[in-house]
Amino acid sequence: MYRPISSYIGLTREYQVGNQQFANYVDGANGHLTHINNKEDIVPIIPGRFLGFVHPSGEVHIEDSNAWDSCPGQDNPSKECSTGDVPNIFEGDTSDHDGPYNGIKMGC
Secondary structure: OOOOOOOEEEEEOOOOOEOHHHHHHHHHOOOEEEEEEEOOOOHHHOOOHHHOOEOOOOEEEEOOOOOEEEEOOOOOOOOOOHHHHOOOHHHOOHHHHHOOEOOEOOOO
């Protein structure tokens, strides 16, 4: 049983965590999810869509120019969004996972 979501959630560097039904549930909840993905980071595309994983709506993608683009819908295939910009792990860059996110580097 899922509990209703009724708040704003902001995430960076998010893995794909659910299937289509989960993404639809999150999209239909009483709240707003924003997940921010940096440039060619491979983490947002794993595990792969070929395994049935789907991001809910709410992606903001940081471009190579450092512009922040809002990506409508689930797993938007536009080149301005993670799914279109990083079609597979071999075309991504693991160093983009740490940022910067608005000038802030993440890391361990």
